[in-house]
Amino acid sequence: MSTYEQRKNKITNFYTKHKRLPSYSEMLELFSLKSKNAVARIVQKLIEQEIVEKDNTNRLIPGKLLGGVRKLGTVEAGWPSPAEEELADAISLDEYLIENKEASFLLTVSGESMIGVGINPDDLVIVERGKPPRSGDIVVAEVDGEWTIKTYEKHGDNIRLLPANSKFKPIIPRESLHIAGVVTAVVRKYK
DSSP states (O other), X not given: OOHHHHHHHHHHHXXXXXXXXXXXXXXXXXXXXXXXXXXXXXXXXXXXXXXXXXXXXXXXXXXXGGTOEEEOOOOOSXXXXXXXXXXXXXXXXXXXXXXXXXXXXXXXXXXXXXXXXXXXXXXXXXXXXXXXXXXXXXXXXXXXXXXXXXXXXXXXXXXXXEOSSTTSOOBOOSSOEEEEEEEEEEEOOOO
């Protein structure tokens, strides 16, 4: 691996660990360099490869290839209000949506039994394995040999899996129930 690739990996690892990019001074130490000009040349290469970029104040922010998406602020979902475009931060959707990356996986939803909670056909759900379900959690479960996504409800020893669509009936396991994981997020793509 080239020296540049090693430095690129160090930047990526720093960003993953600290949720921010290192300062020029921190890069001096990170790369074992003595000159800020050397760091500036490395940063320029990272910018050319779209790993990092500079915002309008010349601050380094994650680029396309580092996995960050710029967060510009908030938008009012109630009454309209004046909008200002201001770079609030750069975030990775993985970091925002997934707490336990090693235990999480994606599934595509089919069927309409959960539309009442905003889970529609063709949405992606992020599911975390090993997270103990609590009443009210949405889970992916194998019930009597069939897979489903429903809201988990437990009263004492009685467990029911509830749909979020009145066209479907609650499921009460007869022989077996295996919870594959708890749904932690829904991803929907428009167009």
